[in-house]
Amino acid sequence: MRADRQQAVLNAALALVDAGLPVTISALTARSGVSNGSIYHHFGSRAGVFEALYGDSFAHCVAAMTPALALGDTEKVVRGVVVRYLDWVAENPGRARFLYAAPLTADPVAKAAAFAPIAQWFAARAAEGSVRPFPLWALDPVVMGPAHECARRYLLGVLDLAEARDPVADAVWGVVAPLG
Numbered sequence: 370m371r372a373d374r375q376q377a378v379l380n381a382a383l384a385l386v387d388a389g390l391p392v393t394i395s396a397l398t399a400r401s402g403v404s405n406g407s408i409y410h411h412f413g414s415r416a417g418v419f420e421a422l423y424g425d426s427f428a429h430c431v432a433a434m435t436p437a438l439a440l441g442d443t444e445k446v447v448r449g450v451v452v453r454y455l456d457w458v459a460e461n462p463g464r465a466r467f468l469y470a471a472p473l474t475a476d477p478v479a480k481a482a483a484f485a486p487i488a489q490w491f492a493a494r495a496a497e498g499s500v501r502p503f504p505l506w507a508l509d510p511v512v513m514g515p516a517h518e519c520a521r522r523y524l525l526g527v528l529d530l531a532e533a534r535d536p537v538a539d540a541v542w543g544v545v546a547p548l549g
Contacts, residue, residue, distance in 0.1 A: 371411070374401075374403045374407055374411065375411050375412075375421070377401040377402060377403055378397055378401045378403050378407075378408055378411065378412065378418060379418070379421060379422050379425055380401070381396075381397050381400035381401035381403075382397060382418050382419070382422050383422060383426075383463050383464065383467060384400060384463075385397070385400065386422075386463065386466070386467050386470075387463040387466070392415065392418070392419070393415070394408055394409075394415060397415075397418065419471060420475060420476065422467060422471075423467070423468065423471050423475040424475055424476060424479050424480070424483070426461075426464040426465075426467055426468050427468060427475060427480055427483055427484075428483045429457070429461065429464060430454070430457055430461075430464070430465075430468065431483050431484055431486075431487065433453050433454070433456070433457035434450050434453045434454050434457070434487060435486050435487065436449075436453065437449030437450045437452075437453050438450070438486060438487065438490050443494055443499040443500060444542055444546070446490070447500070447538075447541060447542050447545055448538035448539075448541070448542055450487065450541075451513070451516050451534075451537055451538040451541045452534050452538055454513070454516050454520070455516060455519065455520060455523075455530050455533065455534050455537065456530075456534075458520040458523060458524070458530065459523065459530045459531075462523075462524055465520060465524060466524050469517075469520070469521060469524065487508075488505055488508060491505070491508055491512075491545075492505060498547055499547060500545040500546070500547060501544075501545050501546065501547055501548060503545070511544065512541060512544050512545055513541065515537050515540040515541055515544075516537050516541060519533045519537050
């Protein structure tokens with residue numbers, strides 16, 4: 370039951386964010402049906418709700434990308450990670466908007482742990498030479514940068530992600546493809 374109450378609060382917070390409404394404790398209690406005391410008990414504060422929502426949304430996003438790691442061929446995996454990310458954004462625009470708009474209050478250790486399968490896959494491929502070597506800090510801003518920019522434009526309503534999937538996958542592969 371505890372997990373159900375926590376998820377109800379996270380769902381309420383996401384719904385409030387999506388609707389452009391203030392995320393107050395009273396709004397969370399009204400929308401989730403969970404008591405004030407329960408919110409403070411599970412999350413500590415309003416900021417704790419945002420941190421948990423960020424972590425939950427980030428974990429969902431990474432879980433959507435991770436199956437691409439089993440596609441075998443390095444180029445297929447890279448393209449698959451990108452396409453699955455863009456598909457996740459299209460299927461979860463509220464969570465995606467929140468990830469882009471939320472202050473970076475997420476626990477960096479938890480975020481790194483959630484992203485570890487993808488980071489480890491890229492690190493292993495860089496070590497063996499099937500992708501260009503790059504520092505792992507560059508994976509999100511440099512490698513996935515084209516996907517992030519297209520996702521932002523989609524969320525603003527100025528880009529069709531269905532059209533962008535292949536060109537963005539091409540661009541990301543171009544960033545990491547081995548030289549020569």
